[in-house]
Amino acid sequence: MEISPSNDSCAYGQPGIFRGRLRFDNPRLADYSWPLCEIRGRKPGPRLCVSAGVHVNEVSSIEAAVRLQRMIDPETIQGSVSIIPLINQPAFYKYTELVCPIDGRNINFTFPGNRDGTFSEALCDSIMNEWCVDSDCYVDMHGGDLRENVSKFSIFQRTDDVELDALGRRMAMCFDAEIVMGLPAAHMEKSGRAPTAFARHNRLALMSEAGANGLLDEGSISFHLEGVLNIARTLGIIDAPLAPFLNARIPCDEYLWLDCPVDGEFHAEAEPGDRVTKGQRLGTISNLFGETLAEVAAPETGFLLWRMTHPTIPKGSPIGAVAVEETSVYR
Numbered sequence: 001m002e003i004s005p006s007n008d009s010c011a012y013g014q015p016g017i018f019r020g021r022l023r024f025d026n027p028r029l030a031d032y033s034w035p036l037c038e039i040r041g042r043k044p045g046p047r048l049c050v051s052a053g054v055h056v057n058e059v060s061s062i063e064a065a066v067r068l069q070r071m072i073d074p075e076t077i078q079g080s081v082s083i084i085p086l087i088n089q090p091a092f093y094k095y096t097e098l099v100c101p102i103d104g105r106n107i108n109f110t111f112p113g114n115r116d117g118t119f120s121e122a123l124c125d126s127i128m129n130e131w132c133v134d135s136d137c138y139v140d141m142h143g144g145d146l147r148e149n150v151s152k153f154s155i156f157q158r159t160d161d162v163e164l165d166a167l168g169r170r171m172a173m174c175f176d177a178e179i180v181m182g183l184p185a186a187h188m189e190k191s192g193r194a195p196t197a198f199a200r201h202n203r204l205a206l207m208s209e210a211g212a213n214g215l216l217d218e219g220s221i222s223f224h225l226e227g228v229l230n231i232a233r234t235l236g237i238i239d240a241p242l243a244p245f246l247n248a249r250i251p252c253d254e255y256l257w258l259d260c261p262v263d264g265e266f267h268a269e270a271e272p273g274d275r276v277t278k279g280q281r282l283g284t285i286s287n288l289f290g291e292t293l294a295e296v297a298a299p300e301t302g303f304l305l306w307r308m309t310h311p312t313i314p315k316g317s318p319i320g321a322v323a324v325e326e327t328s329v330y331r
Contacts, residue, residue: 001025001130003036015042016074022084024126028119032089037069038082045079046136046235050228051127053086054107054140055098060211061141062086064224071229072238079237084131087140090119095214097145108142111197128197136235137171137204140194141224144211147310151272151303152223152247153179153323155207157199160185168195168204169251174234175208175227176245178273179303179323182253206231213309252302254324260285261294265311266319270304276322277301283319300324 002023003012010016018040021033052058052065065085072081086092090102099106105120113124132138143150154175156168165182172180187196198205208227210220232238260266264285270276276298285294296319298304307320 004033012038013040015040017069019069022131024123024130026115026122026126028122029126034084034089035086036082036084038080039069039072039074039077040080041074041077041237043078045077046237047079047134048081048228048232048235048237049083049132049135049138050081050141051084051087051139052141052224053084053092054088055142055145056086056088056091057095057097057145057214058141058143058211059214059216060220061143061208061224063216064141064221064228067221068225068228071225072232076239077232077237079235081232081237082131082135087123087127095146097147108140108194109192111192111194112200113197124194124197127194128201132198132203132205135203137206137231138194138198139206139208139228139231141208141228142211143209143220143224144213144215146214147308148306149212149272149309150209150306151178152210152220153177153181153208153305154227155181155183155193155195155209157187157193157195157205158182158185158253159188159199161202164199164202164204168199168206171204171231171234172206173249174230174242175249176223176243176247177208177227177249178247179305180249180251181255181305181323182251182326183255184253209306250303251326252323253326254300254302255305256299256302256322256324258282258296258299258319258321260313260315260317260319261296263315264293264313266296266308266313267311268307270307272304272306272320274304275302276304282307285313298322
């Protein structure tokens with residue numbers, strides 16, 4: 001990586017607060033640089049990497065990454081916290097929903113990437129193998145694109161490694177979440193989110209989700225901030241007790257997508273965070289004459305994770321997702 005400091009920055013790698021720009025080594029990424037803030041204590045210790053802005057309209061998570069830079073004192077920590085507040089640089093000021101405008105790919109589902117692949121693939125590879133190469137934990141913050149309402153939840157990847165699973169679960173529980181999603185081990189078989197790709201290499205990554213409709217809201221910002229700070233406390237970077245928890249942090253182990261059965265207007269009858277039962281009607285699809293074309297039902301008993309808020313949805317596109325609560329003792 002090529003790292004350049006701003007005028008008010010300490011030298012990179014030295015105790016203090018570094019602010020500047022990062023360029024990855026991959027030539028496919030050469031036209032872009034990334035804002036980087038790294039807070040480093042005087043004592044060695046764990047390294048925590050934190051990002052936001054994989055989806056540029058998920059603004060509460062981006063704002064949390066900006067505020068986080070001012071909430072950690074290098075004089076009182078050991079180790080370091082490295083922050084990239086906006087990953088999807090090609091979409092900055094373009095408000096592109098979900099994808100990178102260069103290659104049309106959703107970065108969130110492109111990990112672990114490919115050094116010789118498209119822009120998004122090269123970026124995911126560089127995040128994993130350059131910026132996060134020596135991290136003890138990577139947290140990728142998300143939540144609430146222009147047409148989405150998202151419950152407060154965290155994600156880790158379940159594996160067949162008991163110790164890694166326990167660590168991932170412990171760190172995911174650092175967020176004051178309504179739901180803590182342990183993705184099924186079957187996700188490890190294909191490209192996907194950062195927690196999945198990192199787990200394939202026995203490394204730890206998490207996601208946090210909170211926000212709605214591309215709007216800043218203090219509750220979602222605080223959710224991301226306090227969760228990351230709790231992870232820093234748990235890792236031993238910050239010497240302080242964890243912030244208190246107010247939500248249930250219900251463990252779930254299945255993530256079920258809901259696709260729109262027909263073209264039409266979706267009228268929701270459940271909201272993110274609601275408990276739903278198998279077969280319960282979550283909403284209806286109607287045409288522009290007000291005639292009901294189809295009903296959308298919960299595939300299993302669980303919790304509505306998120307839903308689309310713009311009613312116009314084409315057939316086959318996601319409407320939302322349901323999380324299924326764990327029914328067995330966690331390994």
